Amino acid sequence: MATKRKIGKRASTRKQKAATAAPVQSPENINDVRSLLKVLRDGSKPIDVRMAALQSLGAAAFSVADFDSVHADYIAALREVSTDSHEQLRRRALGILMRNKDGYAQKKLLDGLKNSAKALVPPEKALQLLSYDVHAGAYSAARSILKKPPNDEAKREALRLLAADTKSTPLFEKVLRDKKELRVNRQIAASALHSLDPAKLQARARKILLDKSDYSDIKATSLTALEQFGDDGSLAKDKTLLQSVNRFKNSKISAKYKQTARRFLSKYGP
């Protein structure tokens, strides 16, 4: 039985009910797919029935032999329901469209970021979906959001989207350095810096570990980054770093972080 799902604009918890569950099915042929497309488009049907139809259509994309023959109809139906009155259907349809690199969906999302009256989903969701097909238009939207973020999640998603933008290296250095920045954003900055400029990440991660006033969770992220992706030879020779990691291990931190430090020291310590 499918679960019924309620999504708010900024739901801090996701509520899920298994109440009036609509059955999902695995379509076996194109006629099944066509029937499901009709259900999806039918605004008079209950939302859980339409969501179940969408789930079944997704399964068909994996398994129905000549699904490609109805792919255009599938995309057309998704475009149609991307402006549906039910937000969960809009989110899901836009997600599928963006993963199929649909220009219509991309334009809708960008328009919504520029003009909130046209927004089909919250800005953080729009940015998340735009990351499936990153291009210059999305970067510019993300930078605008960063100048004046409507909420923390939107800022976070803007940072994630910019992680492939080579011009954003200074931004990520700044975010990683800034102790007042939310830790999740510093974590994204660390990840972005590794691929944009690995040497800068290694240097910054080291500084974080040497800095007694920085937070234990970002130290744990830095340790993980160095252990996974650092230069083994340099790390083993870095006595100052190893001493700092030892201090970190012996400080009042969670058992998990102690374990991370212990693992680092057993790999690189004497």
Add this chain to the structure above:
Amino acid sequence: MDVELHINNSTAPEVRFLTWSPSPCRIRVTNPSGANTPTVSVKIAGVSAASGGSVVFRSGTTGAFSSTVTLTVPVDGTSVSFFAAGKFGQASVNDGDIKIEARVGTTLVGSVPVMVRIRKDANDLTTGERDRFVAAFAKLNNQGLGRFADFRNMHVSVSLPQAHRAPGFLPWHRAYLLDLERELQAIDPSVALPYWRFDKPAPNIFTRDFLGESDAIGTVQFSNSNPLQFWKTDNTPGINRTPDFPTSQAPPGLSNEAQTLALGTQFRAFRGMEGDPHGLAHTSFGGSIQDPATAPKDPLFFLLHCNVDRLWAKWQRKNDRFDAAVAESFDERPTSRSGHRLNDTMWPWNGITSATDPTRPPTAPGGGMAASPAVGAPGPQPRVRDCLDYHGVTDAASDMGFDYDDVRF
């Protein structure tokens, strides 16, 4: 006196991995001091660490296994063969948690550490197993710069017909998982790909210390110690995954294991599981894993497919469907697309692109199938038929070097 033990016919440490399938082993005397007869009687046994795996032996290619085997070994250095296998139900937890010991009388004359390395239910992994798997996977990804990019690029829109909606779906994905697993084992040989048993609750998988916890918009969050926090695909960091069910429960609406195994005794019927439960497992989420072209961006994809493969393995065991010569073992059709007939090689491992065959994708990422130091199968360019007898039931040389915790040899 000293003896040398060969596991998988080698003394190299990288081959000391066993499954439920019999592994060829050898023993020979390397230092005969103290021997005053042409042969010695050597007893071989496994000694397990606490909570470690367990090994069984037999002297020949047939017959029952037992916890020890006694061999008559010439002192002139001639080797004697025997077979070792993991004892079903007792997989290792750590590398080397079993020692295979050889004794002459009570004197220890030789010993090697081995691991019974088995694909397990991801929800039941120890913390150590989980962390090693996650670390190896993150290294393979290397923040988007690593070899994982090839695996991501093997499963994109243009390549979907190579692996889906046709009889080769299960063999192709078996090869795909094995290729990835071998790359993980090149990073950490103690790692085996775990499976997500999607017809049962698996709350331990969807945690910040494992495959992450989804927030309100479906961005997956990891703990600061989890190296998957650096996961990156297609130049974008992070994973998008929105479960349509509470992750303390199983996704609803999918056929369970018993229902899947009851699809039929012929492969033609069984492969309908591509839709249910496989397709429905994918679409129990929003996010990357929901769509065929983006699904492998989420590491959960590989655990989902490991369960799909386990279900196939279990069906094969139940119905004795390892032999490609038996019609019911596969859905062989002359009209099937290239890559979906028993004797076809499979893209991308065959390197064939649209330059020479218009039915193939434009590129073939990743090259040939990764080799295993322990077994020879399925070779660098596996055929569909090479993926059926995965643990060497009809032909020992077909053993691909993996097994599932709940599927016997």
